[in-house]
Amino acid sequence: MQIDVVANIGEARTDEFIHKTVIVIDVLRATSTMIAALGNGCKAVVPVETVLQAKELQKPGDLLGGERFCKKIPGFDFGNSPNEYTRSAVQGKRIILTTTNGTRGIQKAMKADHVLAGALTNGGACAKAAVNFKRDIVIICAGTQDVFSLEDGLCAGLILEEIGKIAGVKNLAINDFGLAMRSCYAQAKDTLLDTLLMCANGKRLSKLGFQEDLVTCAKVNDTIHVPVLDRDQMVLLPF
Template sequence: MHIEVIATICEARSDEFLHKTVIVVDVLRATSTIITALMNGCKGVVPVETVIKAKELAREGDLLGGERYCKKIPGFDFGNSPLEYSREAVQGKRVILTTTNGTRGIQKATKADRVLAGALINAKAVAEAAIDLKRDTVIVCAGTQDVFSLEDGICAGLILDEIAAILGESQMMTNDFGLAMRGSYLEAKDRLLATLLACTNGKKMKKSGFLADVELCAKVNTTDCVPVLEHDQMVLYQR
C-alpha cells in the first residue's frame, strides 16, 4: 500500500487525489472536533470554507460551529473546541462547521475517491479504514495558514506506523516526507502531550486557555470513529 504524506494544504494539488483515499489531518483542532461530534451522535458535519456559506447552508435545527484564528465566530453556537461538541449538545443534530485550515483541507480533497478525517484520537481506526478502502492513500497535514504544523505531521507518522503494524513493514510504502514524519512520531511517542505543547499551535492554544483541548487531542486511539465525506457532509464510516 502506498501512502504519500503532504506537509500543508497549499502543497496539495487536487488533481493528484483522483481515485485515491485522502486522510485530512488537523489535530488542533478541526478533525479532532469532527471526530468528537460524530462520536457523540451528531448526524453529520458539513465542512464549509466561509462564514457566509455556513450561514446560508444552516437550516432549522442545525448548529453552527467554527473559528477564525482560534476564536468562536460571533452568532455561532460553538467554537472549534471538541469539548463543546458533547452528546447533550449534538446528538441527532447536523453541524455546519467552518475553520481556518481543516475544513479547507476537506474541501480541497473532494476530487478523491473517499475523504476521511484523521487525528491522534482515531489514528488506528482511520488506518484500518484506509486499508479497507484498498486505494493509494494521501495524508494531507492541514497545517496553519499554509505553514507546516508539527502535531499534524506527528499524527501522519502515527497513522503510517499503525498501517505498518497491520500490513507489515514491507507493505507500507511512503514518500521521504512520510518517512520523516514517522521518525518524528516515533521519537515523540512517549511524550506526545509535551510535544504538542511545545509546538506553535499548542503554545498558542495553551495561552488562549485551551489546555484541556490540547490534552484531549493528544490522546491516542481513544475512539474507533472515522468520519467520511458523503456528498457534502462528514458522517460515520461504516465497513
Template sequence: MNISLIPSVEHIKEEELKDKVVIVIDVLRATSVIVTALANGAKEVIPVLEIEDALELKSDMELLGGERKGLKIDGFDLSNSPLEYTREMVEGRSIIMTTTNGTRALHKAKEGDKIYIGAVINGVSAAKKASDEKKDMAIICAGTYGKFSLDDFLCAGKIIYEVLKRGEYELDDFAAAAYMAYRDNKHDLISYVKMAKHCKYLISIGLEEDIKYCFTEDIADVVPEYRDGVIKL
C-alpha cells in the same frame, strides 16, 4: 502500495489525489471536533469555507460550529473545542462548520477516491479503515495558515505507524519522517507537540485542555467519511 504525506493545504495538488484513499488531518482542532461530534451522535457535519456560507445554511435544527484565529465566531453555537461537542449538545443534530484550516483542506481533498477524517483520538481506527481499501494513500496535513504545522505532522506519523502494522507500504520522505517522529516520541506526545507554534498559540488563549484531549490516543473508534460535501459515519 504507497503513502504520500502532504505538508499543508497549500501543497495539495488535487489531480494527484485521484484514485487514492485520502486521510485529512487538522488535529488542533477541526478533525478532532468532527470525530468527537459524530462519535457523540451528531447526524452529520457540513464543512463550509466562509462564515457567510454557514450563516446562510443555518436552520433551527442545525448548529453552527467553528473558529477564526482559534476563537468562537460571533453568532455561532459552538467554538472549535471538541470538549463542547458533547452528546447532550450534538446528538441527532447537523453541524455546519467553518474553520481557518481544516475545512479548506477538506474542500481541496474532493478528488480522493475515499476521504476519511483522521485524528489522534481515532488514529488506530482511521489507519485500519484506510488500509482496508488496499490502495495508495495520501495523508493531508491541513497545517496552519497554509504552512507546515508540527501537530498535524505528529498525528500523521501516528496514523502511518498504525497503517504499517497492517501491510507493506512505500513511504515518501515526508511520510517516513513523520513515522519516525511519532515512533520516537509516542511515550510523550504532549511534550513534543508543545514545541509547535500553533500549539503555543492555543495555550496562550487558554486552550491547553483541548490540546490534551486532542492528543489522547484512540478514545474514539469511528472514522467519518467526507462525501458529496457532507461528513457522516
C-alpha cells in the same frame, strides 16, 4: 501500497488524489472536533469555508460551529473545541462547521475516491479504514496558513505506524516526508502532550486558555470513530 504525506494544504495537488483515499489531518482542532461531534451522535458535519456559507446552509435545527484565529465566531453555537461538542449538545443534530485549515483540506480532497478525517484520537481506526478501501493513500497535514504544523505531522506518523501494523511495513512505499513523520512520531510518542505544548499551535492555544483541548486532542487511539465524506458532508463510517 503507496502512501504519500503532504506537509500542508498549499502543497496538496488536487489531481493527485484521483482514485485514491485521502486522509485529512487537522489535530488542533478541526478534525479532532469532527471526530468528537460525530462520536457523540451528531448526524453530520458540513465543512464550509466562510461564515456566510455556514449561515446560508443552516436549516432549522442545524447548529453552527467554527473559529477564526482560534476563537468562536460571534453568534455561533460552538467554537472549535472538541470538548464543547458533548452528546447532550449535538445528538441527532447536523452541524455546519467553518474552520480555517481543516475545512480547506477536506474541500481540496474532494476528487479522491474516499476522504477521511484523521486525528491522534482516531489514528488506529482511521488507518484501518483507509487500508480497507484498498487504494493508494495520501495523508494531508492541514497545517496553518500553508505552513507545516508539528501536531499534524505527528498524527501522520501515527497513522503510518498503524497502517504498517495492519498491512506490514515491507508492503508500504512511503514518500520521504512520510518517512520523516514516521520517525518523528516514533521519537515523540512517549511525550506527546509535552510535544504538543512546544509546537506553535499548542503554544497559541495554551495562551488562549485551551489547555484542556490539548489534553483531549493528544489522546492517541481514544476512539474508533472515523468521519468520512459523503457528498458534501462528513458522516460516521459504519464499523
